[in-house]
Every structure is written in structure tokens, then in C-alpha cells.
Amino acid sequence: MLNFEEILQTLSMIDNQKLDIRTITMGISLLDCMDSDGEKARQRIYDKIVEKAGHLVKVGEAIEKEFGVPIIHKRISVTPISLIAGASADKDYVKFAETLDKAGKAVGVNFIGGYSALVHKGYTKGDSILIKSIPEALATTDIVCSSVNVGSTKAGINMDAVRQMGEIIKETANKTAENDSIGCAKLVVFSNAVEDNPFMAGAFHGVGEPDCVINVGVSGPGVVKTALESCRGESFDVVASVIKKTAFQITRVGQLVASEAAKRLGVPFGIVDLSLAPTPAVGDSIARILEEIGIEHCGAPGTTAALAMLNDAVKKGGIMASSHVGGLSGAFIPVSEDEGMIEAARLGALSLEKLEAMTCVCSVGLDMIAIPGDTSAETVSGIIADEVAIGMVNSKTTAVRLIPAIGKGVGDEVNFGGLLGSAPVIRVNNYKCDELIKRGGRIPAPLHSLRN
Amino acid sequence: MKAVITVLGNDKVGIIYNVTKILAETGVNILDITQTILQGYFSMVMIVDIEKCTVKFEELQNMLKDKGVEMDLQIRVQHKQIFDSMHTL
Known part of the structure; x- marks a missing residue:
């Protein structure tokens, strides 16, 4: 009861x-x-x-x-x-x-x-x-x-x-x-793009999917942040446990909405994406969760460890709450769409290199990052190659969504409005990788044993 | 089909009377009521059966919402499943 x-x-x-x-x-x-x-x-x-x-x-509006x-x-x-x-x-x-x-x-x-x-x-x-x-x-x-x-x-x-x-x-x-x-x-x-991702901009319907399917992506960084406020000073064992419980509750709502939508539309239910997706609104930020865990600003030493724990706990809590999980499942770190990330980037606490490290332990990748408009195509390719290599070697999905802000340089801001948010243009390493990119061909698939 | 009605706002005379009047008129059966007043702040949760409700769910939502606006209260009706899914295994 x-x-x-x-x-x-x-x-x-x-x-x-x-x-x-x-x-x-x-x-x-x-x-x-x-x-x-x-x-x-x-x-x-x-x-x-x-x-x-x-x-x-x-149907979505009726369920809402x-x-x-x-x-x-x-x-x-x-x-x-x-x-x-x-x-x-x-x-x-x-x-x-x-x-x-x-x-x-x-x-x-x-x-x-x-x-x-x-x-x-x-x-x-x-x-x-x-x-x-x-x-x-x-x-x-x-x-x-x-x-x-x-x-x-x-x-x-x-x-x-x-x-x-x-x-x-x-x-x-x-x-x-x-x-x-x-x-x-x-x-x-x-x-490693997935076939059942419900999140944009990377969603597509894979060839292994049924004719028509309903996939749902949940959210709730604010709920996790609030839950963590009650365990300040406690050990990571407690923090992980609180996140798991919260993720379970959030995902149960996702499962309910997904099955209800599938039923009403007469379409099979596919998956729930166990995600923590931020928005630029105050109180809806992944960066603020990381701060609550104990870093001053997102990007400070310790950020990657905190994010790794958060990402894992979200999945562990969510997995029991849904009959089928899939998509990108994990915490997203899109810079322009996260109020705390935007602030960290403005302060200079968050660099492109730190973001790259963070993508090794969480969902997706270098997401919604504004870079100087005069960054060369080869350098953009170099950033892509690094990020794709992380995904390839670690058997995970990684992605790159960079915005070369034409006519703008480091410190300027881009503003997309709405949920796409705004972001300061972030510094890119100036040394070139043109010869590497010129080579072309294929980097062979990595070995799957002897993993170190 | 069960629903949860929540009423939140400053305490005043006639809250329960006005809410239950609408429920009686629309054939909604009250199964459980919990109510408390914390520092003058009124909060009430009702579990109701809407199986024999004579109006559409959306209409019931609007009737109660309008009454809430009139009495300066926040009155909501939601399907009970959302609460069950979050809090029960």
C-alpha cells in the first residue's frame, strides 16, 4: 500500500x-x-x-x-x-x-x-x-x-x-x-552506434529492429542531486546505493510510460534507455551531481572517478526496473545542454582533454562542444579519431558532436536556444595532426584478449 | 481503475467538502484519505476508484483543477500506476 x-x-x-x-x-x-x-x-x-x-x-500528451x-x-x-x-x-x-x-x-x-x-x-x-x-x-x-x-x-x-x-x-x-x-x-x-537509441541527434532505426517500435529515454539529474544532498559526508558505498535506488525509481516511470505508449499505439515496446540526460535549466544538471559528490567544479581532479561511479550506479539501479534496456544507457555530458557544465567551461575548469577522459567512463562522448570556428577540418578529424578510438578499444559507444563556431574564438559564446542551450567556445590544442589524417585507410580492429 | 488525488495549499474552511462534493457528483468512490496540516500548510492524499466515474478522466482533472484555482489550492488527479511503479516492487 x-x-x-x-x-x-x-x-x-x-x-x-x-x-x-x-x-x-x-x-x-x-x-x-x-x-x-x-x-x-x-x-x-x-x-x-x-x-x-x-x-x-x-498519445504522448494524453499519457503525460x-x-x-x-x-x-x-x-x-x-x-x-x-x-x-x-x-x-x-x-x-x-x-x-x-x-x-x-x-x-x-x-x-x-x-x-x-x-x-x-x-x-x-x-x-x-x-x-x-x-x-x-x-x-x-x-x-x-x-x-x-x-x-x-x-x-x-x-x-x-x-x-x-x-x-x-x-x-x-x-x-x-x-x-x-x-x-x-x-x-x-x-x-x-x-559502435546502437540501433535502438531514442536520443537525438544520434537516433536511427537499425536493420535488426522490428517494423515499428517504441523506445523511451528517461531523465532526472535533479532527482539524483536532491537524493545525494541527504548523504553529504557519507562514504561512496552510501552514495552509490542512493544513486541506484533513485535510478530505479526514475526508470520505473520510464518503463510504465513506455509500455503504456506501446499499448496505446499498438506497437511493440523496444527498450528503456537508462539515461541521466541534463537540460540547460537550473536543477537539471549532471555537473551539479558531480559537484554534490565532492568536486568544486566539473573538470577538477576526481571528476572522472565520480562520473564512473555515477554512470555505473545509474545502470545498476535502472536495470532491474525495466524489462528491456538498451540505447545509450548512462550519464550524458553534453556541455551546452548542462547548466553546470556551461559554468565549468566558462570558468576554464573544463577542458576538451578532460571531457575526452570523462567519455571513457560514461555514455556517449564529446557532445555539444563549441570549438573555435577557424579550427581546421584535419584537427576536427583528429578529435573524432581520438574519440572513436576510445569507443573501439573499450567496446562502448562514443560519439562526437562538435560545433565549430564560425567567426568566433575562445571565450565567445554560441547560443542555440531551447534545450540545445548555449556554450562558451572551448580551446583546442593548436598542434597539427594533418599528416595522420592524410594517411586514410583503416585502423585495424583491436585484439580482444590480453586486455591491459 | 484507481487514481490519486492530491490537494496542497494553505488551510481554509471547506477544502474536503468542496473536493468530495465533486467526487460524489461524478461517481468517484473514495477508498482512502490521509490528511495533515503542517504549519498551516494543508496536504491531503486520496486514493479513489474511478471505475464508475460519470465523466471522462480529463474532465474530472479539469473540474478539480478549476476548484483548486478558485480556492487557491493545487489539486491534481493522476493514475495510481505512476506511484505504484515508483514505490512498490
Whole structure:
């Protein structure tokens, strides 16, 4: 039987600690939309998305109201478009991006992911055309997100793709320069990309997934922070235990919403992503949790250890609360989307190198980091190569979402508004890696034994 | 189907009367009430059965919310599952 305190605790989590469901993401397979005629394929894509996701927003809003828990985003992920468009004779896929944009807007979602290519071992014709078109596609659409997988633990790293993505990121930044290079906020480069990720910008619907599926990403940094305030000065054993309990409660809400949404939409439930996802709002920050654990600002010595413990405890607590877990599961550290990270970057407490170290022990990677606009494409590629190598060697997903802020330098700020937030431009190591990037080819997959 | 009604705000005359009046008129059966006043701050939690409720859930939410606005209270109705999922195994 529920007691009075438990009910008030839940209300306080929602009202004061920003407990929410971050996203309900419907994954839709477009494999049956292929056609040698691009126009026909696009019509099928539009029709299928509108048919499958027509009620997604309405159902999400109804659940939000009935259960009294905010559901921030309703989104769609689709099969990587390089696979679908590759069947057509088209020489440019921007029109496919425009179709996704139109379909997404028609059903009222705020992002649609899957303008993607998986090239960790090499390119198909479709991959080449799609990647070349990314800057134009992101500049001419509003809600389409793009991702490219350039490495994996089993395949190694495609360094040709790494080189090209450095150029693509720069070109995307230039094409959207008048809006603080916002195109780059919709573009992710992955290592070990997952097929069931509900979070943008990296969501796509993998080929091993069913025709249509509901995946849910939970949130709740504020709830964890508040819970930790009650155990100041206690040992890590206590801290880890408190985080686990809190993560369990947060994830149970995610599981409830996921199964309810799947039932009402008549679509199978896929996974709950055991995530701690911040927003730029005060009280919704991962950095503030790390501070609560005992560091002055995010980036100080000890940050990586605290984050490793947090990430692990979130997974341990969440895993029992959900029947199926997946996605990116872990704590996210997107700089511009986390109020405490923004402050740490402004103070100079947080460097690109420290962020790279942090990505070794938590979810995703170098995320939403503004770098000087004059950073060369080769240097961007070098940063990507380092991050992808971390993912490859450690058998984990890592990603890079960098924003070269055109016309801006260290200390200037970029401002994307809304949940994408704002960020100070962070310093990048000035020494060059051009010769390394020029080599191309593939970095062989790592050995899986003799692990040291 | 069970729901949880929570009423929070400054204590005043007629809170329970006004809330239960709406419930009686809409066929909502009260299963449990817990109420306390802490330093003049009124908080009440009701577990109710809405199986035979004569209006749609959303309408019941709005009726109680409006009454809350009128009496300067925060009144919410939520499906009970959300609390069960967080607090029971």
C-alpha cells in the first residue's frame, strides 16, 4: 500500500526536481519504402511515417496528462537513409531529408533522426552520396538529425570516413554560420552506434529492429542531486546505493510510460534507455551531481572517478526496473545542454582533454562542444579519431558532436536556444595532426584478449 | 481503475467538502484519505476508484483543477500506476 510520504515524494520529484520522461521515440523501418525511382521512394517514406506516427504526439500528451509526469519530446527514428535512398538512381539525397522534415512536421514531432550512414568498414554508393549531402540537408531542414558511424570494436576505424567527417562538420558549420552553426548540433559521428537509441541527434532505426517500435529515454539529474544532498559526508558505498535506488525509481516511470505508449499505439515496446540526460535549466544538471559528490567544479581532479561511479550506479539501479534496456544507457555530458557544465567551461575548469577522459567512463562522448570556428577540418578529424578510438578499444559507444563556431574564438559564446542551450567556445590544442589524417585507410580492429 | 488525488495549499474552511462534493457528483468512490496540516500548510492524499466515474478522466482533472484555482489550492488527479511503479516492487 502506498503511503502519504511516497506520494508527496513523487510529486516533489516532478515539481521541484524536474523528473521527466525525456523522450518517447518511435522507430520506423523504411526498408519497405525503397524504390529505384527516388520520387516514389520519398512518397512511400512520407506515407509510412505519417501512418505509423500519426497518433504519437497525441498519445504522448494524453499519457503525460493522465500520469502527471512531463514527457518532453516525442520523436521519430528511421532506417539509415543511405540504405533506402541507395536503391534509387538519385545523385543527391537532400530531397530525402526534406521528405523526413515534412513528415516529421506533419505528425508534430520535434526531431526525426536517421539521415544516417554506417561506414565503419567502407562506403556503399548510397553512403557516399548521403555523406556528401549532409551539410546541405542540415542547412535546408529544421528537424532532421544526421549521424555517421565511422568505427566499431569489431571493424576498427575507417580513417577515410574520419577525414571526410572533419570536412563535413566544417562545411555544415559554414552553411549554418548565421545561426551559430546550429547544423552541427544535428550531426553526430559515432563509434559502435546502437540501433535502438531514442536520443537525438544520434537516433536511427537499425536493420535488426522490428517494423515499428517504441523506445523511451528517461531523465532526472535533479532527482539524483536532491537524493545525494541527504548523504553529504557519507562514504561512496552510501552514495552509490542512493544513486541506484533513485535510478530505479526514475526508470520505473520510464518503463510504465513506455509500455503504456506501446499499448496505446499498438506497437511493440523496444527498450528503456537508462539515461541521466541534463537540460540547460537550473536543477537539471549532471555537473551539479558531480559537484554534490565532492568536486568544486566539473573538470577538477576526481571528476572522472565520480562520473564512473555515477554512470555505473545509474545502470545498476535502472536495470532491474525495466524489462528491456538498451540505447545509450548512462550519464550524458553534453556541455551546452548542462547548466553546470556551461559554468565549468566558462570558468576554464573544463577542458576538451578532460571531457575526452570523462567519455571513457560514461555514455556517449564529446557532445555539444563549441570549438573555435577557424579550427581546421584535419584537427576536427583528429578529435573524432581520438574519440572513436576510445569507443573501439573499450567496446562502448562514443560519439562526437562538435560545433565549430564560425567567426568566433575562445571565450565567445554560441547560443542555440531551447534545450540545445548555449556554450562558451572551448580551446583546442593548436598542434597539427594533418599528416595522420592524410594517411586514410583503416585502423585495424583491436585484439580482444590480453586486455591491459 | 484507481487514481490519486492530491490537494496542497494553505488551510481554509471547506477544502474536503468542496473536493468530495465533486467526487460524489461524478461517481468517484473514495477508498482512502490521509490528511495533515503542517504549519498551516494543508496536504491531503486520496486514493479513489474511478471505475464508475460519470465523466471522462480529463474532465474530472479539469473540474478539480478549476476548484483548486478558485480556492487557491493545487489539486491534481493522476493514475495510481505512476506511484505504484515508483514505490512498490
